[in-house]
Every structure is written in C-alpha cells, then in structure tokens.
Amino acid sequence: MNEIINLPKFSPGKQGKEVLLELHVHGFFVFTNKTDERLAEPMKTENSFGKSRVRMNMNSDNLSSQLMLTNTSLSGSGYRGIGVLGFAGLQNLGNTCFMNSAVQCLVHTTQLVDYCLGDYEKDINHENPLGMHGELSLAFGELLRKLWAPGAMPVAPRMFKFKLAKFAPQFDGYNQHDSQEFLAFLLDGLHEDLNRVKCKPYIEAKDAEGRPDEEVADEHWLNHLARNASIIVDIFQGQYRSTLVCPVCKKVSVTFDPFMYLTLPLPSTTMRTMTLTVFSTDGIMLPMPFTITVPKGGRLKDLIDSLSLACSLKDDETLLVAEIYKNQIFRLLDGPSDSVALIRDDDKLVAYRLPKVSETCPLVVFSHQQLERPYGFGAMAPNWKLFGVPLIARIENLSSGSEIHYQFLKLLRPFLMPVEDVVNDYDGDETRNTVNENSKVEGIVSPLVSYCDAGPDSGEENDVHLNADFKFYLVDKPGSSEIKMNDPVPISSLTKNLDVTVHWSDKMIEKYDTCLLSSLPEVFKPQLFAKRHEESISLYKCLEGFLQEEPLGLDDMWYCPRCKKHQQAIKKLDLWRLPEILVIHLKRFSYSRFFKNKLETYVDFPIHDLNLSNYISHIDNQLSNCYQLYAVTNHYGGMGGGHYTAFIDHGHGRWYEFDDDRVFPISEDRIKSSAAYVLFYRRVREM
Structure with a gap:
C-alpha cells in the first residue's frame, strides 16, 4: 500500500524551525523532489515500538518533500547498516546463516510485519503446554522490530538464538543446520505461542459416510480452527485432500489435513551416476572408463x-571392483550386499575383468615403482616410488617366477608404445639400424608378443628379457625378496593374494605408455556433468510429482478397516484450500541409512505468475489461485556444509540479496538458480 502525505508549505520566515512529526514505522522512507534521493539531513529517531510509531525531527527546509509509506527501496550498490527500513542484515554468530536466511524471508512477509509491529503481545498464549510460554514469539517480535527500525545497524540475533536453543536443543551450538527444518520449527513454535485458543476442545473426527467432499472439507477445517487460531494459521496454512485406496478390497478413505508448506520432490533423486575404469587381463584391451547409473x-x-x-562382460568373466588410493589398492569391494552409498564421489574405482577360474588360484597384485631422483643441493638419495594403477591376474598352477614374469608382460602388452614413438630411443644392435620398418616392428614387439602368446616355457624367454628390464619382488610381512625367473614361488593352499612390486627401469618407462596406467577419473565429477537445458524442470512438474498416485512404503502401511489388517494402500494428494502465503520447499537433500546427497537440479519457477488453478480440486470463486514470488532461501555447497542466503523483493521488482550482514541489490535474472531451496509466494489478484 502506498500512501502519500503532502506536507504544508511554509513561508520563508518560518524556515529553520523544527517540526515534530509522528508516523507509523512500517515500511516508510523519505523522498525529496529529486527521484530516489535521501534527505541530506540525517533523521533523529526515538523508537516507540510498543505503540508501533517513530518520532522524527527534521529541519523545516526539507518540508516540501513527501513521505511515502511503502515497501519499496532506494537504489544503491549495497547496504550494510545504512538505516534504510527493512534493509538491516543479521550478523553471523557462527554457522547461523541457515537461521539468518529464513528469518529474513519471514520478516519481509507483509502480514507478519504488520502483526508484529502492532499490539501482538495480547495474543501470546503463556499457558499453552505445546508452546514456549511466549518466549520464542517475544524474541522473534523484538528481532523483527530491530530489523525494521530506522537507522538500524546489522543486528546480532543472540537473544533470539538463545531462546531458540532453549526450546530446540538441536539448534544449540554453532553447527550448520537445514534452513527448512529451522523454518518448520519456528513456524510451529510461533503458532503455539500465538494460538488464540486458550483451551483446545476435544473434537472427534467423523467419517465422511458418502457426504460431499466440500462438506467434509469445511467440517475438518472448522474443527482445525477450533483448536488452532493464530496469525501463522491465518496466513501460512492451507488444506489438502488425502485419498487412500485399499489394493485388496478397494475401500476408499478420504481425509482433509492442514499444511504449512509444500515439500516438492525433485526428479532423478533415486539414481546415481558413477564412473569406473575397467582393466582387462587378456593382454589385448586398454583400460576404458565407463559411466553407469545405479540406485x-x-x-x-x-x-x-x-x-x-556396459562393458559387455562375457559369460566366462567376472568383475573385481577395487578402490585405488595413492597408487595402491586401498580396498576390494567384494561384498555383493554392501551399499554403494559407502562409495564417495571423489573415490577412484577400477574394475578388473578376470576369468572365472577356481578361487583357489592365488590373486596376484602387481604394484609399479620407478626410481625417483631428487635434484638440487642437499637432495636426498634416489628412492623407489609408487606410480600408476596396480594390475591384477589370477594364475593357475603358479609355481615359479617365470609364470609371474610372463603374466605381467601379458598385462602390459596393450600399453606398449607404437614403434615410431620408441624406435629412436631403442638400444638395438647395429643390424637393426639397417633393416626395414617391418623388421623393426618384429625386432621390438615380436619377442614380447610371441612370449606372451607362447607362455613361459616356449623357449623364447631369452629374447624377451633382453628387452624387458623389470625386477619383481614378492612383498610379505617381514619384507620383500626378488623373484627370479626360475626361482620357486613360496605359496601354500592358504595363500589367497600375492603382492608383487615391480621395479621399472627408465628404459621401460619410455617403452610403455604409463600415462594410461596413471589416469583415473573420480567416481563423480560435477564439472563433467554440467546442467544441460533439457535437464531443468519446471515447478509445475515438481508439483505434479507431489500430487501423483503412489503406493505407501512397507514401513508406512495403512490399516484397512474392511480387511482388518495393514495394507500397502495407494495414496493420492490433492490441493483443496490454498493459504495467503504459500511456502514451497524444494526437496534437494535426501537421506538414507547409508547415503546423504544434495540434488543440484535447476528448477524453473515462476516469479510473477504462479497459477495453481489447474492443481486445486476445490474452486473458490472469491479467492485467487495466482501467486507472486517475494522471497527465496538459497543453499550453496554440498551436504557437508555450504552457505545460505536470501533473495527479497522490496517491491516493484527491486530484488536484494541478504547475505548475513551484507545487503545489496541484484537483478531479477539472478533469482532463478540451482541453489533455490525454499520459495515464498504471496497471493495476488487475478488480472
């Protein structure tokens, strides 16, 4: 509401005199004849919030200006306690941004501001056993008045937080919390503190008995108001219809329940994208990353x-999944019933394709080491350092070192560099320098390939090991010992795994593409899955998902009075009665026994014209079903923490960001983002 107060003109003889002006405090500021220019003389204020008014002393030189009672704001680059009404920030007391953002949205709800700046104390229900004896509502009202006081600096909400923690110990301390959970508790607490019903009557719910829905809905709503009557109910609460159908006897149960906010599910919350690199053990295929989706x-x-x-696994193959950390196998994921929630997004996973052989065959794990030579004055002595991804093989009838040598060279065959990349560095004899390119290929590659194809007893080993400069060490608890070609390998029937360390010479590092051994993607990299336009979803689609039929969960079954037993009924929700202020919670966080996740889905929500006419089952021709956005709570970051801010519309499409104690203007095109978490809409007249 805009109300212009025209002040009388004064004669020059009366200039300079002081005039006392008394005005209501809510939502005003002063305009001069110049557009959007504040008075040069500062206002001296004497707050009298008990009577919701302010006394201001102004020089009569400025009395030709007009005072506009409004919720609109001044233009400016930013505000940090500059004294413009409704622009005071809230100091962060230590991870209290979750509280600050929700409070700013509430204290910019017009009906609540008018109420708290009035004589609201008369409604406080000190005797309500479900309330906080009026302490929470008084603390909130005082905080709101400070935030709307002229000349207010950023407010430190210590008393409000103290009262909050007194009645909700989960908010004690300085840990980060869910802003929507805080908002739900605060609205419930304010309602009980301000409930005008001092003695709640007992009302027994009646069965619908085939009566019209309109009659039953009104009866439930009046019963609700007989026990709950507060400013919170007046502006925030609506009503929905819940229909349950028994899948066995088709019994239909219809109830009508109040709601304070709508929690809308976001799509694709049940699946997870994961990337793993598959290593083959056949000596042919290079490692290849695969991106899959799993529940x-x-x-x-x-x-x-x-x-x-995804990788076209053969019937005679199996997959062994392992987590790689610091170039070693950190753990084998070999429990089929283990939850994938135990796998983090920043883990690096590989899957080894292994032949289905007897599990009595030992699993040989090859780890790679290269000589690290520090440089510079005072450098340490060279030492062997791990690199790359370990390779794995199962070896049947393992008895000697030659079988270990053979298997490792077979695993390495796909990593062999093309001849043209290594021929210049190859230390062959003089005759190899005069043969043609095919001879060079045969001279470099053929001995290794023929050995790997023929096996360790083929008789071609000598040529191979002239070129393959590796040393193998068997790692056990006491230490490590070199494994030579013809040495027996000490294994027993109890041996399941053999850990072998392979020392690479500089020559072998150049001969093989070790980059392919070292590059592993993370399980999930958000940058690689940037939000495409087609991945966005409209708010209406989220609402349709909320209202669609779905079976109850096994842990939430309904007792059917006709079957005389609990049944997994089909549930359907419908909007019946809409509130003046509609709060929509986008369900970005999901929790389970093993898994916590935040969904970054971009939701395209209306700013000016949210029309719910197609989604409400009961049409009231006297009320509008159209809404306009006026506040948003945003969450940036992941599950482990992050940061909350609020976007507030101060009227006429002038939006501001409230980031704790910092307040600054923003353009309207910034309002929609994947950080939007809680949306606040006010009912508007249909145009």
Whole structure:
C-alpha cells in the first residue's frame, strides 16, 4: 500500500524551525523532489515500538518533500547498516546463516510485519503446554522490530538464538543446520505461542459416510480452527485432500489435513551416476572408463550388473571392483550386499575383468615403482616410488617366477608404445639400424608378443628379457625378496593374494605408455556433468510429482478397516484450500541409512505468475489461485556444509540479496538458480 502525505508549505520566515512529526514505522522512507534521493539531513529517531510509531525531527527546509509509506527501496550498490527500513542484515554468530536466511524471508512477509509491529503481545498464549510460554514469539517480535527500525545497524540475533536453543536443543551450538527444518520449527513454535485458543476442545473426527467432499472439507477445517487460531494459521496454512485406496478390497478413505508448506520432490533423486575404469587381463584391451547409473540406495551387485552390461562382460568373466588410493589398492569391494552409498564421489574405482577360474588360484597384485631422483643441493638419495594403477591376474598352477614374469608382460602388452614413438630411443644392435620398418616392428614387439602368446616355457624367454628390464619382488610381512625367473614361488593352499612390486627401469618407462596406467577419473565429477537445458524442470512438474498416485512404503502401511489388517494402500494428494502465503520447499537433500546427497537440479519457477488453478480440486470463486514470488532461501555447497542466503523483493521488482550482514541489490535474472531451496509466494489478484 502506498500512501502519500503532502506536507504544508511554509513561508520563508518560518524556515529553520523544527517540526515534530509522528508516523507509523512500517515500511516508510523519505523522498525529496529529486527521484530516489535521501534527505541530506540525517533523521533523529526515538523508537516507540510498543505503540508501533517513530518520532522524527527534521529541519523545516526539507518540508516540501513527501513521505511515502511503502515497501519499496532506494537504489544503491549495497547496504550494510545504512538505516534504510527493512534493509538491516543479521550478523553471523557462527554457522547461523541457515537461521539468518529464513528469518529474513519471514520478516519481509507483509502480514507478519504488520502483526508484529502492532499490539501482538495480547495474543501470546503463556499457558499453552505445546508452546514456549511466549518466549520464542517475544524474541522473534523484538528481532523483527530491530530489523525494521530506522537507522538500524546489522543486528546480532543472540537473544533470539538463545531462546531458540532453549526450546530446540538441536539448534544449540554453532553447527550448520537445514534452513527448512529451522523454518518448520519456528513456524510451529510461533503458532503455539500465538494460538488464540486458550483451551483446545476435544473434537472427534467423523467419517465422511458418502457426504460431499466440500462438506467434509469445511467440517475438518472448522474443527482445525477450533483448536488452532493464530496469525501463522491465518496466513501460512492451507488444506489438502488425502485419498487412500485399499489394493485388496478397494475401500476408499478420504481425509482433509492442514499444511504449512509444500515439500516438492525433485526428479532423478533415486539414481546415481558413477564412473569406473575397467582393466582387462587378456593382454589385448586398454583400460576404458565407463559411466553407469545405479540406485542411490543400491548394493554393489547393482553396480556390477550395470557395469557388466556396459562393458559387455562375457559369460566366462567376472568383475573385481577395487578402490585405488595413492597408487595402491586401498580396498576390494567384494561384498555383493554392501551399499554403494559407502562409495564417495571423489573415490577412484577400477574394475578388473578376470576369468572365472577356481578361487583357489592365488590373486596376484602387481604394484609399479620407478626410481625417483631428487635434484638440487642437499637432495636426498634416489628412492623407489609408487606410480600408476596396480594390475591384477589370477594364475593357475603358479609355481615359479617365470609364470609371474610372463603374466605381467601379458598385462602390459596393450600399453606398449607404437614403434615410431620408441624406435629412436631403442638400444638395438647395429643390424637393426639397417633393416626395414617391418623388421623393426618384429625386432621390438615380436619377442614380447610371441612370449606372451607362447607362455613361459616356449623357449623364447631369452629374447624377451633382453628387452624387458623389470625386477619383481614378492612383498610379505617381514619384507620383500626378488623373484627370479626360475626361482620357486613360496605359496601354500592358504595363500589367497600375492603382492608383487615391480621395479621399472627408465628404459621401460619410455617403452610403455604409463600415462594410461596413471589416469583415473573420480567416481563423480560435477564439472563433467554440467546442467544441460533439457535437464531443468519446471515447478509445475515438481508439483505434479507431489500430487501423483503412489503406493505407501512397507514401513508406512495403512490399516484397512474392511480387511482388518495393514495394507500397502495407494495414496493420492490433492490441493483443496490454498493459504495467503504459500511456502514451497524444494526437496534437494535426501537421506538414507547409508547415503546423504544434495540434488543440484535447476528448477524453473515462476516469479510473477504462479497459477495453481489447474492443481486445486476445490474452486473458490472469491479467492485467487495466482501467486507472486517475494522471497527465496538459497543453499550453496554440498551436504557437508555450504552457505545460505536470501533473495527479497522490496517491491516493484527491486530484488536484494541478504547475505548475513551484507545487503545489496541484484537483478531479477539472478533469482532463478540451482541453489533455490525454499520459495515464498504471496497471493495476488487475478488480472
């Protein structure tokens, strides 16, 4: 509401005199004849919030200006306690941005501001056993008045937080919390503190008994108001219809319940994208990354089934999944029933394709080391350092070192550099320098290939090991010992794994593409899965998902009075009665026993024209179903923390960002983002 107060003109003889002016405090500021220019003389204020008014002393030289009672704001680059009404920030007391953002959205809700700046104390219900004895509402009202006081600097909400923690210990301390959970508690607490019903009557719910929905809905709503009557109910609460259908006897149960906000699910919250690199053990294929999707609450078996399909796993092969950390196998993921929620996005996973052989065959793990030579004055002595991804093989009838040598060279064959890349560095004899290119290929590659194809007893070993300059060491608890070609390998029937360290010479580092051994993608890299336009979803689609039929969960079954037992009924929700202020919570966070996740889906929500006429089952011709956005709570970051801010519309499309104690203007095109978490809409008249 805009109200212009025209002040009388004064004669020159009266200039310079002081005039006392008393005005209501809510939402005003002073304009001069120049557009959007504040008075040069500062206002001296004497707050009298108990009567919701302010006394201002102004020089009569400025009395030709007009005072406009409004919620609009001045233009400016930023505000940090400059004294413009409704622009005071909230100091962060230590991870309290979750509280600050929600409070700013509430204290810019017009009906609530008018109420708290009035004589709201008369409504406080000190005797309500479900309330906070009026302490929470008084603390909130005082905080709101400070935020709307002229000349207010950023406010430190210490008393409000103290009262909050007193009645909700989960918000004690300085940990980060969910802003929507805080908002839900605060609205419930304010309602109980301000409930005008001092003695709640007992009302027994009646069965619908075939009566019209309109009659039953009104009856439930009046019953609700008989026990709950507060400013919170007046402006924030609506009503929906809940329909349950028994899948066995088709019994239909219809109830009508109030709601304070709508929690809308976002799509694709049940699946998870993961990237793993598959290593073959056949000596032919290079490692290849595969991106798959698995249920977030799924098991390792789900991951392996999806990956097996993606990499075309053969019937005589199996996959062994491992986590790689610091160039070693940190753990084997070999429990089919283990939850994939135990796998983090920044883990690096590989899957080894192994032949289905007897599990009595030992699993040989080859780790790679190269000589690191520090440079510079005072450098340490050279030492062997791990690199690359370990390779794995199962070896049947393992008895000597030659079998270990042979298997490792077979695993390395796909990593051999093309001849043209290594021929200049190859230390062959003089005759090799005069043969043609085919001879060079045969001289470099053929001995290794023929040895790997023929096996360790083929008789071609001598040529191979003239070129393959590796040393193998068997690692056990006491230490390590070199494994030579003809040495027996000390294994027993109890041996399941053999850890072998391979020392690479500089010559072998040049001969093989070790980059392919070292590059591993993370399980999930958000930058690689940037939001495409087609991945966005409209708010209306989210609402349709909320209202669609779905079976109840096994842990939430309904007792059917006709079947006399609990049934997994089909549930359907419908909007019936809409509130003046509609709060929409976008369900970005999902929790399960093993998994926590934040969904970054971009939701395209209306700013000026949210029309719910097609989504409400009961049409009231006297009320509009159209809404306009006026506040947004944003969350930036992931599950482990992040930061909350608020966007507030101060009227006429002038939006401001409230980032704790900092307040600054923003353009309207910044309002929509994948950080939007809680949306605040006010009802508007249909045009």
